[in-house]
Amino acid sequence: MAISSYLLQGPRVAIRHVCRQDYDELTVLAQDSAEMLQRWLGARDSTEAAFESRLQRFEQPTHDGFVICLRSTGAIVGGVNINNIVRGTLQSGTLGYTAYASTTGHGYMTEGLELLIQHAFGELGLHRLEANIQPANTLSLALVKRLGFEREGYSTAFQFINGEWRDHERWAITAETAGEAAQPAGRRHLSGLQVISCHFDG
Template sequence: MLKMPSRVELHPLTRSDQDEFCTLVRASSELHRPWMQLPANAEEFQAWMGRFDDGTNRGFLVRVRETGAAAGMININSIIRGRYQGASLGYAAFAPSAGHGYMTEGLTTALHHAFTELRLHRLEANIQPANEASLALVQRLGFSYEGLSPAYLYIDGGWRDHERWAITAPGPWTPDPSLPEV
């Protein structure tokens, strides 16, 4: 894994981030299409925020420490406990700050948070084979390729094949109390 970053920090996404978030999503439409669809207006944002209510999904903004600018977003989605102790990552840069290494650093922080504070054992990133920027990003972070999942997610009006990339917690790892003992 990469060394701990210094230029960015993660902030839990809140309903008060609505205007900033939607403005940045609208400014990023070319970067995000066709890989990612994020809420771009108040109505979509309010509906979308409901996914964070029960703790199954966690949402963060990646903020540049020096300026406070939101460089991107990261979700730790579909957290499953029991014998799985895993989750799935969603992420996108915002165009004004893309390509400066901020997402690499933000995701490094997100992995650290997931493995140490949330005590997850495994994180997945599911990526369409042609999404070169995202594939490069997870490889920089130390994810391993596990295989191709045909018609895995409904994106941009169709069921898209995705490559499954994953990383497990580095040792020593303290399990969450919800992990069965045997």
């Protein structure tokens, strides 16, 4: 993928929209990471038809999909969705993201999500992003704290995953709080990170 297609670039990673040409690479990454991610995301349909359905949803104004790539090679190291985008007086969206087993432990998701937040509050014109995370997913909770999200509440039986309704903590960041917490992308690093994932709807 040409560098010109990147929306924003940091020292090591860049973000761009997900596209049809990503199917094979994302499928391999998901298969290699299935054991790591299934606890948080549940079983996922990895067929080409399901991927096409996701892309069609991202064409709607209520959803947007991105990948985080290494600047040096273009390889995908993470995926991000902004779901349930509401305009008008709210200007909000719900953040979903996933990392992959082969690239965790380097802080790529930290740097990539910093860029995504900049894009959301800049080009997309949003004012608020919300992330819903299972309480046992401590590494994902540490990530959103590091990014400047604040805990707002607890949602009982929030999402149906692996055959049961799972509770989630509700975290959010606004354009104002993001500005207060801003640091240069890539300066923060999650040492020893093994899993970074919250619900990744789609």
